[in-house]
Structures are given as structure tokens and as C-alpha cells.
Amino acid sequence: MSAVAADVFDHPLEALERALDAERRALLDNDVDALLASTADKLAALRRAEAAQPGLIAADRLEALRQQNQANGVLLSRRRREVGWALRHLGRVESTGVYDSRGQSGARPQARCLGVG
Numbered sequence: 754m755s756a757v758a759a760d761v762f763d764h765p766l767e768a769l770e771r772a773l774d775a776e777r778r779a780l781l782d783n784d785v786d787a788l789l790a791s792t793a794d795k796l797a798a799l800r801r802a803e804a805a806q807p808g809l810i811a812a813d814r815l816e817a818l819r820q821q822n823q824a825n826g827v828l829l830s831r832r833r834r835e836v837g838w839a840l841r842h843l844g845r846v847e848s849t850g851v852y853d854s855r856g857q858s859g860a861r862p863q864a865r866c867l868g869v870g
Contacts (some may be wrong), residue, residue: 765802766814772798773821780828795822
């Protein structure tokens, strides 16, 4: 059972803060399973926060959580760049689409050969 599901009676922002903390730990530990679980917890907490009475949400606390989420996003972007760099240097390409000079998808990505043997 996820942390958010176990704590449905907590304030939505407390559940969100716990999910963001878990997400950061997962990113720092390179723990994919924990990252997926914390993302599900974060989304559940956000849904609860959106459904909460407007007076229950403090703007300053919400801003701190937004900054925490943004910092996690920066860390996630860094991890994605590291993986992309490693894949490129191994001669692999990422599975995302590639666009040509006209902005049309379907252009073939170019793999790089690291050596001839």
C-alpha cells in the first residue's frame, strides 16, 4: 500500500510533501521502483489537494512544495541527460521521435559507430 493511500486522513499537502521527499530519495538513489511509487503517490496527493476546500491550502506552503517539485524536476532532467549521453556513446539512440528540418516526424536517427573491428 502506498504512503498516500495509507494516510488518506492526513492533510493533502502533508501527503504531497512526503511523496516529493520520496521522489527525491528515489532520484538520488537511482531507484526506479521507488520513483514510480512516489510518482503515483504524488499524483494521488495532488488530486486530493485539488479537491480540498480552498481555505485548507496555504499559499506559502504550496509555494514551498512547488519549489520542491521543481527541484525534483531538475534532478530528473539531469538523470535523463545522463542516460541519453550514455546511450549515444554506446551507439544507441533514444526511443523518442526525431524530427526533420521541417518539423516533421519520421526522420531516421543516426547511430554512431564507436569502432571498427
